[in-house]
Amino acid sequence: MRIFSRALRLILSLLGLGLAVVLYYVANPKLPDYVPVQQVHYQDQWSAADRQVYYFTPQGTQVKGLRYNWFSALELPFSEQRFAEPANLARFGFLVDPRQQATPQNPGNLPVGFARHKNAGSNDEFLDITCAACHTGELRFNGQALRIDGGSAQHVLPSSVPTLRGGSFGQALVASLASTYYNPLKFRRFAHRVLGDQYDAQYDQLRQDFKKSLDNFLKVAWNDTHRGLYPTEEGPGRTDAFGRIANASFGDAISPENYRIANAPVDYPQLWDMWTFDWVQWNGSAQQPMARNIGEALGVGATLAFFDSAGQPLQGDARYPSSVRVRDLNLIEETLQRLKPPTWPEALFGAIDKPLAARGRALFTENCAACHVPSVSEVNGRPVQQLKMLAVDYIGTDPGTASNIADQRYDLSALQWDPAELAQLNVELHPAPTEPLDLRSLSVAKGLAYVTAFVEEHAYRAAGITPTERPRLDGFGLPIGVRELRAYKARPLAGVWATPPFLHNGSVPTLYQLLSPQYERSRTFYKGTFDYNPRHLGYRTEAFKNAFLFDTSITGNHNSGHEFRAGKRGNGVIGRGLEPEERWALLEYLKVLGGPLEQQLP
Template sequence: MQLLRRALGAVLLLAMLAAAVGLYFVAYPNLPEYEAPEALRYLEQWENGDRETYYYTPQGTQVKGLEYDWFVSLELPFSQDKFATPDYLARFGFLVDPSQQATALNPGNLPVGFARHEDDESGRTYLDVTCAACHTGELRHNGQAIRIDGGAAMHSLASTVPTLRGGSFGQTLGMSMAFTYYNPFKFDRFAHAVLGEHDEPARAQLRRDFKQALDRLLGTAYNDWHRDLYPTEEGFGRTDAFGRIANTAFGDALDTANYRVANAPVSYPHLWDIWKFDWVQWNGSAMQPMARNIGEALGVGAKLQLLHENGQPLPEGERYASGVRVRDLHRLENTLMRLAPPRWPEEILGEIDLEQASRGRALYRENCAHCHDAKPKPENNRYAPERDPEWRMAVIPTSVVGTDPTTADNIADHRFDLTRLGWTQDELKRLDVKLYGQSTGPLDLSKVSSAKGLAYITAYVEDRAYRDAGIGAAERAEFNGFGLPIGVQEIRGYKARPLDGIWATPPFLHNGSVPSLFHLLSPVAERPQRFWTGSREYDPSHVGIRTERFGGGFLLDTAITGNGNRGHEFRAGCRGNGVIGRALAPHERWALVEYLKVLGDPGFEPRLEALPTRPHTPGPSCL
């Protein structure tokens, strides 16, 4: 009996220690300290009105049913300070302006990409995280901040899975909500902030509604954790976008047997010029702008009803009610068409060496242009004849470019059982979905790829959303984007996009595994194998992020699955298996980097000297 008491005591002690460690990281999450810049510079990428529209137009997402007023009223777990203050949210990497004030579009004075929308059925106003939260960047140098509209975010957003290091937005939000619900003093203050003067029934209803949102968030955290769905930690500036969207649409909303391990984080791609691309997504799998944007909204939390509560399929006329706001998505897409690439600010990052950049341009034309130059299609060869220009995006097989294949492999190999939706082949043929490079046989609903499955679900959601919004056939072509169908192609590769403004988008490769352009032009053996992310401090010499250790940073280890930094290599010897070009001497790399600062910039290109260019040669093949 004494031995049993000792054993139980030891177990209790260990539980208390674990709880104490957890509470410590709730109270003091491992986040970088936020220091406001001396000045924030907005580049001339578009008009201020377009910027405000992009930052705060909702797209119909919800954070587990969290209402906007709830979010701005939440307190930190161990203080009465508000969770949603700009300076605190900036520690997660969300973007704030030191001089920002609440506005009609941003009444909670929240960071970029935190919007709100009113639900048409309930009238409740929900917190809406928009595309701007993930596709807006900022760089720092010598105390100055440079906003990169349409650039890559550097925040810690996606993960809700508890970790000892703490620091992700989802995890900390969940703990703040839990402390609010279970601490009666906090909940009293919360209820007063949300309801003002109120009666007991109103308070009780708020408590029930709030608990539902808390349960959803904690349920997601538990589900992700006990299934080990996201074993490769994403850290700052990355998420496994395709994996999370597939787990949301096929697992959460349809069948738990459809959950798949998502171990391939990707960086957030920049958005300028994407309206010109014939194929988008890192793997060039999607064509239609509206379908791409609906898929993104579903992945971020737009509500979606696929089945009855009893698990049976809905009648065709009742299917696919969702929260996506197609009019707002169309407004955002049109706004992005006016977004210009960022231009190198010499007064902050240093003057351009025109002689060096001229040599770099010649080297670029020899070694890079054959993959990365924009290639406008003739009108008779475009997917959308009225889109001018329409650029051909070369999707390079992973066997050639050699970069970490996990993202492309998962998208190509994961299969999902969609039979519970009750689709018929005749239904699918009526949808505005076009498969490219695929056999025309019937779709096997028991093992559908993620790209195809999302295309068909998106087609149903899109059609329902158009009907609910009163958008007729005449408008649909415009809303879809140039009348394009929901095109799908499946290539085990990655898109080689044009490089205008590439200087403003570190770290590099699809998974953010290379910190600077100089390292990307160097052999793999000379690239950092581990480096720290989460800081926006810029290195204008190497053109990339600073990689020193700092408090609250995330150590990116390229040896972990999904984080590989090999491939896209310039090295002596035969080509293939990731070697794409000849070895570049250090002075050639420096010249190329100098040119990549100003590629496509109309203020610099005419000032560069026209030097002779060696022809591109494919080199000896390893095969």
């Protein structure tokens, strides 16, 4: 008995020690050090006023009910340092300028894309993470930083699944929220900062509201963890966007039976010229700007109600209230129409070799233009680029994203949609279905199209959008078009040098490697730095403190396809093999493509 008792105590001690180790790493994420740059350089991609509109206009996301002033007042778990200090948030990859100060648009002095909003009839000011947080990039070289507005973010944002690495913003935020709530000293300091002279009168209500938000975070963290919904670690600059939107909209909000494994993370794409594309999303599945933006807002945390307080599906004009802000989404969309691609900064990254770039121009015409120079036509006052869609079987890149969108099915029958009513919505399915829709088995693209159509209708009525205004807010009068292609789009390449890493899943670190056969590409490389390699055109890939190791052998991470090498075209081979000197010439041309320096080539 004594031996058994000692053994039990030993086991419990080991379990306690193991739990302590896990909690320590959960609360102390292994992140890169923050090294401030000497200066952030901004290009004339648009005006400074446009930049501020883009950075800090809210879109209606609510981040599990977290208030803006709560976020600003949070402390790190084991210190009194503010969680929202720019230096701390920069370690997750969010963009700050060492010279930035609080402004009326950014009173918390937070990074790019951290905004705030109030819902109608409420004085609560919610933390609102906008599209700018994910679609703004930065390249650093020799202590200088070049801001890429509309570029690809490299933060570690979405996951709240606890890991020993603890490198994600979501996990670290949950740790700070939990330590604040359960540590009386921390909560007392927090409440004083938030409530000020209303501390005594509102303390109890604050604690109740805070716990409700914390419970929302913990529920999602537990759900994602025990269901194993995100087995492919996303790491810096990636998220499984469609998978997360579907799990939030169809799993969280409708039925646990709708949860699906999301194992196909994608990079955040660049936004310049996007308003001219005939179809958007990596797989060309969406058409209407407003519907696309509503779907993005829902995925980041905008509220959405499918059922009433008695659990019955909402009907008629009651479908579907949300927190999305359609006028602000339209403002962001129209502001982005003025965004120009970045231009190669010779003073920062080195002068262009014009004769070499001229040779690269001829190689581009020979090897790249057929896919990446689309035809353009004028439609409803908009220059429309008809992007070429490349079938997965041909392009050979990781098929996970396109296959999941085309193949996974969801049961939305609990919403009790009437097919005749669906036919009246501004939704166009391509190709047009030949059989009635089966609401028990809808793809994510079709399901989101109808959800966003209802959300859009409700939000337009709530915002007082008139029939005359509607085509403009929709975006050039476009319908909510839907396609489900097992293909990826070939977009124009102006400014592509500023958008590493490459391929839809970010599996190729530099443009030089993208022009190389797969066997010459890095099978593993390190991510999480902004340090730029102006020769190979990509982020540096060497190991550094607490770097994220990207392994291309993992599902969703494959670096196959888009190969220039000898062999029959198709199955990943898209062109002849390029000699190293030809690759260098192409890179030199891609630095100037679409910019003023291109006009100076001999």
